Amino acid sequence: MKQLYLRSRSLKRLFSSLSPSGISKKGSTETSIDSGKAEPAVKPAPKPTWRCFSYEEIHKATNGFHQDNLVGTGGYAEVYRGELENGQVIAVKRLTRAGNDEQKEKEFLTELGTVGHVRHPNITALLGCCIDQDLHLIFEFSSRGSVSSNLHSTQLSHEESRCTAGTNSPPMEWKLRYKIALGTARGLHYLHKGCQRRIIHRDIKTSNVLLSDSFEPQISDFGLAKWLPTEWNHRAVAPIEGTFGCLAPEYFTHGIVDEKTDVFAFGVFILEMISGRKPVDGSHKSLLSWARPYLNDGKLEMLVDARLGEDYDINQLKRLTFIASLCVRANAAWRPSMTEVITDYLLFFIQKK
Ligand SMILES: Nc1ncnc2c1ncn2[C@@H]1O[C@H](COP(=O)(O)OP(=O)(O)O)[C@@H](O)[C@H]1O
Numbered sequence: 001m002k003q004l005y006l007r008s009r010s011l012k013r014l015f016s017s018l019s020p021s022g023i024s025k026k027g028s029t030e031t032s033i034d035s036g037k038a039e040p041a042v043k044p045a046p047k048p049t050w051r052c053f054s055y056e057e058i059h060k061a062t063n064g065f066h067q068d069n070l071v072g073t074g075g076y077a078e079v080y081r082g083e084l085e086n087g088q089v090i091a092v093k094r095l096t097r098a099g100n101d102e103q104k105e106k107e108f109l110t111e112l113g114t115v116g117h118v119r120h121p122n123i124t125a126l127l128g129c130c131i132d133q134d135l136h137l138i139f140e141f142s143s144r145g146s147v148s149s150n151l152h153s154t155q156l157s158h159e160e161s162r163c164t165a166g167t168n169s170p171p172m173e174w175k176l177r178y179k180i181a182l183g184t185a186r187g188l189h190y191l192h193k194g195c196q197r198r199i200i201h202r203d204i205k206t207s208n209v210l211l212s213d214s215f216e217p218q219i220s221d222f223g224l225a226k227w228l229p230t231e232w233n234h235r236a237v238a239p240i241e242g243t244f245g246c247l248a249p250e251y252f253t254h255g256i257v258d259e260k261t262d263v264f265a266f267g268v269f270i271l272e273m274i275s276g277r278k279p280v281d282g283s284h285k286s287l288l289s290w291a292r293p294y295l296n297d298g299k300l301e302m303l304v305d306a307r308l309g310e311d312y313d314i315n316q317l318k319r320l321t322f323i324a325s326l327c328v329r330a331n332a333a334w335r336p337s338m339t340e341v342i343t344d345y346l347l348f349f350i351q352k353k
Pocket residue numbers: 071072073074075076077078079091093124139140141142143145146207208210220221222223
C-alpha cells in the first residue's frame with residue numbers, strides 16, 4: 001500500500017512517536033498540533049487513546065468506500081460509515097479538500113491534535129487515524145446524524161437521509177431542541193475550560209454537532225480548531241474561515257479568535273434550534289438580522305419554529321432567547337463566557353425548578 005508522503009515536520013514527528021501498536025511511547029503528541037510550530041505543554045497530557053488503523057482495515061470496514069456508506073460531505077471531507085471486524089461501527093473521515101497537500105496535512109493535524117486529546121460525552125470520540133493512501137480520521141459513529149439534518153429534515157440530501165428518519169419526518173420536538181442546546185453548551189464549556197489547553201472550535205454550527213443513539217449532542221469537526229496558550233488573551237488568524245452567518249464581528253473583520261468567537265456562534269446555534277431556520281438561506285437575510293428585532297422587542301413567540309405550533313415550553317424559550325441575545329452581542333466583552341452560560345443561566349434555572 002502506498003504510504004502518503006509526509007511533508008510537514010509535524011506529521012513526521014507525530015508518526016515517528018507512535019509505536020507499531022499505535023500508542024504513543026511518550027504518552028503525548030501535544031507539541032505537534034496546529035500551526036506545526038512546537039508550543040510548550042502546560043501539563044503532561046494524558047495518553048492518547050487512539051490508534052493507527054491500516055488502510056486494509058478501513059477499506060474493508062467501509063466496503064471499499066462504497067457510495068452506499070457515504071453519510072456526509074462537508075467542506076473538507078467525505079465521511080463514510082464502516083463496520084470493523086469486531087462489530088464496532090465507525091465513521092471514516094477522508095480529507096478531500098482540493099488544494100495543496102500541505103494545507104490538507106495542516107487540517108488533519110489540527111483535528112488530530114485537538115480532538116485526539118479530549119474526552120467528554122458531548123465531544124465526538126476519536127478512535128484513530130490512517131495515513132495510507134490518503135488522510136483519514138476514524139471516529140465513533142454517531143448514529144443519528146447531524147443536528148442540522150434532523151432539524152431541517154425536509155431538506156435532507158440523499159446521503160443524510162440514511163442517518164435520519166426520512167424526508168417526511170415530523171419537526172424536531174422542543175424537548176430535544178432544549179437537550180441539544182444544553183449538551184452543546186456543556187461540550188463547549190469543556191473545550192474552553194475543562195481540558196489541557198483552551199480550545200476554540202471556530203466552526204460551531206448545527207452540521208458540526210452530531211447526535212448519539214440517545215440523541216446526546218456531540219461536537220465534531222475540529223478542522224479549524226485553535227489552541228490558545230494561557231498567557232494569550234486571543235490570537236489573530238488568517239485566512240478567516242468558518243461559516244457565514246455564524247461569524248463573530250471581531251473575527252470576521254480582524255481575524256481575532258478567542259472563546260467569545262465560539263460563544264457568538266453558540267448564540268446563532270440556539271436561534272437556529274428555536275426557529276428551525278438556517279443561519280443563511282436563499283432569502284439574503286441572515287438568521288441573526290431576522291431574529292434581532294424580535295429579540296429586541298421581546299416578541300419571543302415569533303422566533304419559534306412555526307411547525308411546532310404551541311408545543312414548546314415558554315420558560316425554556318425565555319431562557320434560551322435570553323442566552324442567545326447575550327451571546328450574539330456585537331461587543332465580545334459583553335458576551336458571557338460558557339461558564340456563565342452554564343452556571344448562571346442554564347443550570348441555575350434547572351436547580352431552581
Ligand atoms: N462520527 C460521525 N458519525 C456520523 N456521521 C458523521 C460523523 N462525522 C461526520 N459525519 C457526517 O459527515 C458530515 C461532514 O463531516 P465533518 O467532520 O463536518 O466534515 P467537514 O470538515 O468536511 O465539514 C457531518 O455533517 C455529518 O453528517
